[in-house]
Amino acid sequence: MHGPTLVNWLLALLTATAGAYCLTRLRRSPCTTAPREGRHHHLSPTRESDAAEALMGLGMAAMAVTGATVPATVWAWLFGLPAAAFLVAALSAPAGRTHRLHHAISALAMTYTALAMTASPTASPSGHHHGVALGAPLLTGALLLYFGGYSLWSGTRLLHTSAGTLALGTAGLPRACRLTMGIGMFAMLLTM
Template identity: 75%
Template sequence: MHGPILVTWLLALLTAAAGATCLVRLRHSPCPAGAHRPRTRESDAAEALMGLGMAAMAVTGATVPAAVWAALFGLPAAAFLLAAAHAPAGRAHRLHHAVGALAMTYMALAMAAPPGGPPHHHPAGLGVPLLTGVLLLYFGGYTLWAGSRLLRTPAGTVAIGTAGLPHACRLTMGIGMFAMLLTM
């Protein structure tokens, strides 16, 4: 990231907290009993990876080789794309996780690219401006959607960890992705 150091650390703290919360939910969730429980565990695992990965990428950035980031996020992206292609149940949610993982891979590869880049490269930032803009629109819209879902949860459920907590984590992840893309 290329923003102020305070913003970088606050983003890392926010996304690490969301990722850790998803990891705790994954660890303490009961065995799959209902039809939706395997997908919930899958979401918790994906969101834990994304939150902790965003925190690590925000802090370490280009000091970690791009190949490491590409493997860390590219492999789950491929898995989510395959799962979405073969299982209609939960397809939209898996596609969202694939877009998130692909966006993280894109940001890692953009950070590793030499400054200046190809002739069509925008000199003020990293990556391809059109692709970055599309991802900003996607995650900006997703953040608004996740925030509206959080507002519809019953009062007090975020504090006690029931229905609102997954929505709060998703909102945090959307904000984190938007901020990381914005500071590229």
């Protein structure tokens, strides 16, 4: 990332914590759902979501700390393959389509951010890129709108349940992780 060092480390800490929490949820959640009439076992939606969010959280933390020192091809494979898998899964099964499309967009945004970071010109000795825009401004703007809107939407879902009460207990932690991922992605895109 191309922001102040303190902001990068705070973002890394926040997203690593969310990613680690998703890993613990992944470890505790059931591996498969019950098979339906002749169908094979498959990942439960909760487990699939926890795996995707753990990858995104830990990936954002690594990207915030290492920046462009990791080759672009590593980031492209790390996030490009899950993006393709989520796109295929979203197109082939209507159940959970919206959530899978969100994970695909997130993984594609991570790939885009990493490729834009590694393609950037050399920084000045102070570590700042003076007025250099990274990536395609239109795509960056569209992703900023998406993740800004997603963060606002997930924040409102975190604060209110159907009964109108706050959902900040343990049941609200997965929503808090989703909010963290949205804010983290927004922050990464904002530094481009």
